[in-house]
Amino acid sequence: MKLSKATVYFSGAALILFIAGTLISWGKFGHAHINRAAVMALPPAMQAYYFNHIDYITQEANVPDVRKYTYRDTAEFPRHFIHMEDLGNLDTVPKSYAAAMARYNKRFFIKQGILPWNIQFMMDKLTLAFKQKHAVDILFLSADLGHYIGDAYMPLHVSSNHDGLLTNRKGIHAMFESQIPEQFGEAYNFHTKGAVYIADIEKETWRIMSESLKAADTLLQVDRDLYKNLPDNKIYELDAAGKIKLNQYNEPVHTYQYCKLYQAGLHGMIERKLRASIATTASFWYTAWVNAGKPDLSKIDKKELTLRNAQGMAQERTLWKKGKLFGIDTDDEFN
């Protein structure tokens, strides 16, 4: 895992060392911000417990991608995407996890992805963890679920044209979800409405899928309208020999200026998607907790820990109300 610069802060007697994780799929920036802000959007009955572990939940946001790219865990890949266009008539696609398992085989899932069903699967696991009051499972599953919800709101994760390969725009994926948030995300507003109960998780999951698919068309179109009028050197970073620079994943790197123009053309779509991911993640965590019978989370940690973190939580909540978050370093170098 690639580590970034450590950020150290003091909260009363507590010293919290936070080291941000790796990139890819909303990048380090996006996933870390989604999970951290989701903690801030929780109701009081859940928030103190989650805040005690907010650095874990922030860092853990990137772990599903670590399983993909560092472990090369092949079972992990399909959990992050779905090719909506390749599913046939969406009205007849099985909506529940159980129905999908009954209809499709492993080969199908590896090729077309499993994202919406995986979200439902994770919700069931998280609900069970709350019922059983398994502290470690609650935190681990919450963090993982936040990652997959973030992926569901990233439009190219639900499209078969997931990296613009079908339209000769390889690299658009990384530009949209990593380069632009890392360049401009400090100005985004991460304050959202609080968690709400979601009566029908299955329906909500598929609503997000449809919304993301529509947005995929839009973001590809905005890019098309922009790049067709520009020469290569305005679109891509070039090396001394005039060749397009590639990032560590062999994808073309776009210029700062192109990213700026593209972001303007998207009229806030990236910020909107990140904000929606935050509100939904908090709502899914909250819904799992309600469905588990609202277990008392204040009994899990020692009360001294909760007491020690109370001031830090109040400070971060004040900051979050201004749209900002504490302790996430977007610098990608460890120094």
Ligand SMILES: [Zn+2]
């Ligand atoms: Zn992912």
